[in-house]
Amino acid sequence: MSTPVARPRVAVFKFSSCAGCQLQILNIEDQLLAVVGAVDFAYFVMAKRENVPGPYDLGFVEGAITSTEEVKKIKQVRGQVRKLVALGSCACFGGLPSLKNSRTQREVEAEVYEHPGAICSIPAAGIDRYVPVDGLLRGCPIDTDELLELVKAELLGITPSLRTHSVCMECKLQENPCLFQTRGEVCLGPVTSAGCGARCPSNGRACHGCRGPSDDPNARSLAQAMWEAGLTREEIYRRFQLYAGDTQAFQEGGRLP
Amino acid sequence: MAFPMAAPAALAAARLARAALADLWQALAASHRMAAPVACDGVFRFQETADLAAVRLDYNTTILPAKKFFYPPVETIFRFHRHRGALAPDEEACEARRPLALFGLHGCDVRALELLDQVYTGEFSDPAYARARAETFIVALSCLEPGPSCFCTSFRSGPFPESGFDLLLTDLGGHYLVEAGSARGAGLLQQLGAEPADSEDQLLKTHRLREAVARFRRHIPTEGLPRLLNQAFQHPVWQALKDQCLSCGTCTVVCPTCYCFNVWDKVNLDLETGERKMAWDSCQLLDFGQVALGQNFRRDRAARIKQRIYHKLNYFREQYGKFGCVGCGRCVEACVKHIDPVTIVAALKGV
Incomplete structure (x- = not known):
């Protein structure tokens, strides 16, 4: 609970990411005008030409931190915002960029750049590795409904109700057939945080865990079920590595004894 | 609260030719929204359907139980607006819907509704639930083939239900035995003008029940x-x-x-x-x-x-x-x- 600001000044920052999560802000087409009326996008480079310097009431940060430059920059951002929200899985826990973390920086740099000499990257991490974070909007990309819930909660001065139980809950409430149980498709839904409305399994695709670990996830037990379903150790490791391999929970899943 | 379906013993029993099942369906569908087990994506769900041909009375179980019709997975209780600094509920006209008929519920699901009734219409009654339950017509179905995970005999909730239905269908091979469990069930049987069942039908039902019970391999011993x-x-x-x-x-x-x-x-x-x-x-x-x-x-x-x-x-x-x-x-x-x-x-x- 905090005192709400009448029309909070909002800033949107980009780090190592695909920009898809900031684009999601603009994708709230039917409610975008109402959002712009309710908050002041003071800094949002993707969306507007005139951007105003801080301080800001609310900062959204998209992307992982994967260079020492970015470490400095995220600390500066933290100093300019009253509340900091990680926007999307990259900012929450490393996301897709963290895929590279199982290899050396030199190896992955050489794979992408012809002359990697000037690249000084560090393992990709969520922003909370370097600065305190007030809220997480998970997902690759973020869910616009969750974004709206967070903005409304901020306007009301209350804690947003974004539950992080399993995707299975949302999947079952829609009475989807379980992909794991009925089609033998390995699904990360049981240990992945909800909030997406079980979008992938509802469309016949297994959950790839883009929203990261759910509450009290038992990834080790799911890994055992994946093993029994015929996946190799390498395959299981890769499943858990894809989006949130840097989280302790998914690391445990990937380390099947 | 007491439901009309709480009538103790069968008020009437009739024989229904397999082809005449459509007559029963039609008679109910004239005044009810029909919901029944339907196959989709290789699984069964209870779903509203107007088409008896889509109904799969050979189903084993559904993903979600029938409680979803009385107590939806997600629902809006009411809408509200701010009025003089406080929140006030919107005045909304309650949409009138035809009552529901659930067609083909197994004993386990019938018992489950009876148990939920104790929760939702007991000390603290939920008016929406109570209304939906009271107006719903239940056609139960004796379960002849237990699924691999079933253990209803442990709690005597199945395979053949003993209460909680308006009509109970038991497949006797050539025809169905239809038993009324409530006055409105008996009324519908009367309306259908079906041939009354005889002691042979009851004997055959008992036989079918014994066969079904013998198929159960799983059990929770409830004694102690x-x-x-x-x-x-x-x-x-x-x-x-x-x-x-x-x-x-x-x-x-x-x-x-x-x-x-x-x-x-x-x-x-x-x-x-x-x-x-x-x-x-x-x-x-x-x-x-x-x-x-x-x-x-x-x-x-x-x-x-x-x-x-x-x-x-x-x-x-x-x-x-x-x-x-x-x-x-x-x-x-x-x-x-x-x-x-x-x-x-x-x-x-x-x-």
Whole structure:
């Protein structure tokens, strides 16, 4: 609970990411005008030409931190915002960029750049590795409904109700057939945080865990079920590595004894 | 509260030729929305359908139980607006809908509704639930072929239901035996003008029941079960289950007698209007037991697993006089880790 600001000044920052999560802000087409009326996008480079310097009431940060430059920059951002929200899985826990973390920086740099000499990257991490974070909007990309819930909660001065139980809950409430149980498709839904409305399994695709670990996830037990379903150790490791391999929970899943 | 269906013994019984099932369907469909087991994506669901040809009376079980018709998975309780600084509910006309007829419910699901009635129409009655239940016509179906996870005989909720229906269909091969369980069921039988059943039909039904019961391979021995559970609070089985359980909540969502829900307000961006929502919740989720300042009554996964089993097999009985499990097997079928009340009780008994 905090005192709400009448029309909070909002800033949107980009780090190592695909920009898809900031684009999601603009994708709230039917409610975008109402959002712009309710908050002041003071800094949002993707969306507007005139951007105003801080301080800001609310900062959204998209992307992982994967260079020492970015470490400095995220600390500066933290100093300019009253509340900091990680926007999307990259900012929450490393996301897709963290895929590279199982290899050396030199190896992955050489794979992408012809002359990697000037690249000084560090393992990709969520922003909370370097600065305190007030809220997480998970997902690759973020869910616009969750974004709206967070903005409304901020306007009301209350804690947003974004539950992080399993995707299975949302999947079952829609009475989807379980992909794991009925089609033998390995699904990360049981240990992945909800909030997406079980979008992938509802469309016949297994959950790839883009929203990261759910509450009290038992990834080790799911890994055992994946093993029994015929996946190799390498395959299981890769499943858990894809989006949130840097989280302790998914690391445990990937380390099947 | 008493439902019209609570009539004790069958008021009437008739023989219905297989082809005449359509007459029964039509007679009900004239004044009801029809819902029945329907196949889709290789699974069965209870669904509203106007078409008897789509109905699969050979189904084993559905993903979600029939409670979803009376107590929807997610629903808006009411809409509200700000009025003189306070929130006031919107005045909304209640949409008039034709009553529902559930066609083809197995004994386990019929019993489950009777148990939910005790919860939702007992000391604290939910008017929406009570209204929907009272006007719903239930055509039950004797279950001849138990599924691989079924254990309804443990609680006498099946395979053939004994109460809780308006009509009960039993497939006797060449024809159906239709028995009325309520005055309105008997009335419908009268209206159909079907040939009355004779003692041979009843004999055949008893025979079918014996055959069906003999097919069950799984059982929870209920004799002394509460006592067993009361002594098993520290049993090592709970720790072993903790290592297995994924905390996903699936078992409670598919359970026909689970009734916990969450209520929250979804405010619109104008911060002046919004809706109060309700959705099924689960005691298996970490945040279910969380209260102010982060305190949590069941932080330990083992405690949450224990809560589910104890509620079904112990606490519900203490509160309502019957076991809270109906042996439908949905939680077993839906669990990725195959966590199973039958094997849990067997482990507690040291079998």
